Amino acid sequence: MSAGRGPVVLVGPSGAGKTSIAARLVAKDPARFAFSVSVTTRAPRGGERDGREYSFRSRTEFEAMIAAGELAEWAEVHGEYYGTPAANLMPAEEFSPAPVLDIDIQGARQLMRRADAALVIFILPPGPEEWIARLAGRGTESPAEIARRLRTALGELAEAPFFTEFVVNANLDDAVDEVLALVEGGAGRRRDAERPARLRQALEKAARSEIMRLAGRG
Ligand code: 5GP
Numbered sequence: 395m396s397a398g399r400g401p402v403v404l405v406g407p408s409g410a411g412k413t414s415i416a417a418r419l420v421a422k423d424p425a426r427f428a429f430s431v432s433v434t435t436r437a438p439r440g441g442e443r444d445g446r447e448y449s450f451r452s453r454t455e456f457e458a459m460i461a462a463g464e465l466a467e468w469a470e471v472h473g474e475y476y477g478t479p480a481a482n483l484m485p486a487e488e489f490s491p492a493p494v495l496d497i498d499i500q501g502a503r504q505l506m507r508r509a510d511a512a513l514v515i516f517i518l519p520p521g522p523e524e525w526i527a528r529l530a531g532r533g534t535e536s537p538a539e540i541a542r543r544l545r546t547a548l549g550e551l552a553e554a555p556f557f558t559e560f561v562v563n564a565n566l567d568d569a570v571d572e573v574l575a576l577v578e579g580g581a582g583r584r585r586d587a588e589r590p591a592r593l594r595q596a597l598e599k600a601a602r603s604e605i606m607r608l609a610g611r612g
Contacts, residue, residue, distance in 0.1 A: 522600030
């Protein structure tokens, strides 16, 4: 495991806050960390700029990058392609900032097979209530859409046993500090190693009962 400038890969169920942690980590120490801008075929959302949050590409362009071996990993998420350019993982110089990746679990597992210097951290939300409210959005989505998100999140949580490093995101500043401690080689100093497993069970239970409740609403 790398202490220092290897890639820092954040994974975890949607709604856990990995995007906020990645942004805060980079903002805190830009000489040390740089956000790895992925390529995607999904359309930009309001406020997103090409080359900043993502490089937005057509499916044809994305498939050409796959064929040319330009992606270190890629996956299809909700029907769109997402991938990490291999160039992002090759720092230009010895003291270049470490890339911070916010990617899905399929992509992280590909990287774990290929880039053994990567530090992969599974981010967990602190508890079911706030997490389910976040996944449910602003009440504009249909029950079917919310149930789909919850099922995806359940699939992501089910992958937790493949990971060894966990950070519970109860508070953004503390979560960023915990990620920093792991980067600096603090693995194993966790106070309560059982917590991620218990938390995961509580999250899964709540997500399942919410899916049942939504099904009842039709
Ligand atoms: P969103 O469309 O909400 O920005 O991202 C959807 C999902 O795609 C998130 O789980 C995000 O972490 C993941 N994702 C973003 N970039 C990449 C990437 O380069 N590779 C993979 N495998 N997943 C990514």
